[in-house]
Amino acid sequence: MRTNQTTTVLFITGAFVHHSCWDAWRTYFEGKGYTTLAPPWPHKEGSAEMLRNSHPNADIAANRLAPLTEYYAGIAKGLPEKPILVGHSIGGLIVQLLLQRGLGAAGVAIHSVPPQGIITFKFSFLKAGWGPLGFFTATSKSFMMSFHQWKYAFTNGMDCDAQKDAYYQYAIPESKLIVRDTITSAAHVDFKQPHAPLLLTSGTTDHTIPASLNYANYRKYAKGQSVTDYKAFEGRNHFVLGQATWKEDADYIIAWLEKL
Template identity: 60%
Template sequence: MKASIPKTIVFITGAFVSSDCWNDWRTYFENLGYTTLAPAWPHKDAPACTLRQRHPDADVTNQRLANLTSYFSAIVAALPEKPILVGHSMGGLVTQLLVQKGQAFAGIAIHSLQPKGIFTFKFSFYKAGWKALGFFTDAHKTYLMSFPEWQYAFTNGMPYEAQKDGYYNLLVPESKLVVRDATTDAAKIDFERPHEPLLFISGSTDRFIPASLNYSNYKKYSHTASVTTYREFAGRNHFVLGQPGWEEIAEYIQDWILKQ
């Protein structure tokens, strides 16, 4: 018998932004009958403007990917059913890791940060992320993206006012260590293991996580009996969750969920 589709969605936020980035998405899916959660990362349960005032934040700076994954794993484990997981950027990587642990009915990785061992030679990827890695700087001080960096890495192609609104409403300081952890065993995926349905969403104009990197991530999954789907959307940058027209992607995700 085919399992019924759960009515719980857990949204997993990426690095550099507040969990408020999911507010419109939560409303969209709640109107479809889902119960949604968008837990803030540890030490980030405050408005973005408050978190920026704490920079450099001693609590945030010690965040590591293994701890972050355990944190979301515990939240998911406490739910009455295996939820649908929807993650963006580093949240997409956490989604992949939790799907690997068998904790999801299905996972949707939106512009997912790459797991260990997947690379790209795209210049924009290194330009957008180099300062966030914080090499040759104090790793025990948080990184706060400047507005020009935000324009390049997140909101390229958008009107100035929309770029500015996104920056002031959502940007938060980030741990350099958690970004570096994507190259460690904390980000390791067993691509040959059977897994629950997994959907990769990419954007053609994303500089931070290029579509080609998402495609390489998707192609690594080799268990042919497991459902793995890839879809690239034209004109979508890394600010995809708040970019005008995001509803098209949410509708596609809902249709994909109903097919599982």
């Protein structure tokens, strides 16, 4: 049974990618009877190509985590029912932050950036994150991931043509500040606080958010009394939403939701 009979799914996009990354997921969930929405981040309303051509984009560069969380909180509050929150990467972190505020009937954090205080020194994590953090560069300018960086951080293990197609379809400029905010109090979660059911998923080949980091995130909730589950998927990289295996992941999530 769907939790509290909720049928609205709010998809929350992560950093560096266009919100159209959810298009196939939306169609699939709607085919299962859900109502869906996947609003773009502020200042990211145009096409991926248009946004790339706008780089460096001062408006995108000014995006911060706390206002972005409030933006999605406002959308959730404006719906006729508490939505099911499904987010990827920073979107997964926002899912956790919104559940803290009682704004979701359930949450799914896909390859989530972890809340404040959870970190790893794994080389792939440090390598993938160094460029986006933009140390020693102006934060007034947006960060645009190069194709070389994209191949390592998002689409590692995929065929080169598929990597290129994904890059030109989805890659967009990002705020360096919002990436840095993920290690500040703007990303704080009280793991002992009761929350709606939460599923955290990870991928064994994700360079940007290693599975071990998602598992550490899950373990932080272990002492709480709320439903918190974890699933590691074999062979998923950070482009998990667009990999050939995405329907398997979506089916698992739908089955988890309908058991609540």
